[in-house]
Amino acid sequence: MALETLNLEHIPPTCQIYAAFFRDVSNCEFLHAQLLSRNSEFEYAFIDASSIISRSHLLAAVYSAAIVLLDGTLRTPNVHSEIVVSLNTSNNIADAYRKWGISPGKTKDLVVIKVVLCPSPAKETASTQTQTPQAIWDHLRQHVKGTPTPLTDAELAQATDWPKVRKYYRLNGVPALERLADEQEKIQQSERLAIMGMALRGL
């Protein structure tokens, strides 16, 4: 099973986070349509991997969405939309979906995040019982037509569309990046700046 359970720091076990990565997805139109019709069986965050730099970049968005979920201060309909919006540097939801969400005809590689909140790990409700990792994975395998891929920095890097990322996070002409000669370091610092832009979202 290629569904990964994410154990983030400062996230209680009542909040379970799962992630999967599919390359060469061929049915984005279908998945996009499920989101638009608010099909409750498709409560996932679908993220276009070409606008993702690395695991840390992705996890930073997941973390901030999980924190507002736990706080009860969601500013979008649910935690999954909150993840997509958390990747943006502004509070514009439509803009966030256009840039980081799944777009029919454009998205090739897809990151899927699923957050399941159970009030108490002891007494599981009916809804959490149907949302075991195996059930989630089976559902994804059935509906996402793509190649399951490990969610690693190396795999994510292959999908990254840098001109796009640089535009989204305003990384062009930044003195702190221009002066770096080493390509690896440039990527690292770009990731930092992207995370910083997300942390300061809407300020």
Added chain:
Amino acid sequence: MAAADDAQFPPPKVLTYPASTPPTLITQGAEGRLYKTTHLTRDRPCALKYRPPKPYRHPVLDARLTKARLSSEAKVLERCWREGVPVPAVYAMDPAAGWMMMEWIEGIPVRVGINEWLGKRPEEGAEIPQVEDETPIVELMKRIGAAIGALHKTGVVHGDLTTSNMMLRPRGVDPVSGGTGNEGKTRSVEGDVVLIDFGLATQSMSDEDRAVDLYVLERAFASTHPRAERLFGTLLESYKSTFKKASSVLIKLEDVRMRGRKRSMLG
């Protein structure tokens, strides 16, 4: 002990959730507290700054002040970072809840480094001067001047420049160090200068504000490191060479020295 501390100073809610290593309280200031903890993964250390609610303020005003101050600190950090001024990166924040996670800067405060260097020297009175090579500490003063020059160039004044609000981050870890005996001492003043604690920082381009920034550091330096006071000139020289508009700031600094930090006669 820890429990008693928690009762007296409850940590922010975000730190009550489990992590691989429990957060540790690093310092407690007048306005906020600094914890060392982790961001996302256990191998990503971070500093969490928390501004707890002030019981003596009206809750609405308190929330607004906390939010405004944290936001402005974060904005200043981002601006500096983009321009290449050595400051910690912001990882995550919740201005309404009063916390901000920042990059953890390894190393020691400049204050400690300088004092270690000075501590290993013979007493000022005992005359064996100039035998010793002062290059490492002179170089440190230059790096501090350059960092402040770069900061002022971006249009930011720090507001609380002291040698405690600067870190000496070790440059790349090279475990290949033999031993000439002098190394430990030299190492105490080596590393990249990183400016921290922008809680009182403001965006300003005025010579007056910049001069006050330097003046505050000059006074702090003189009282923290009296034996290194004469090296302050080196810092100003280097400030001048990194920052084009420095000369008018240094002229202003003369005025500020004459009258002190406060311009107004009131208050």
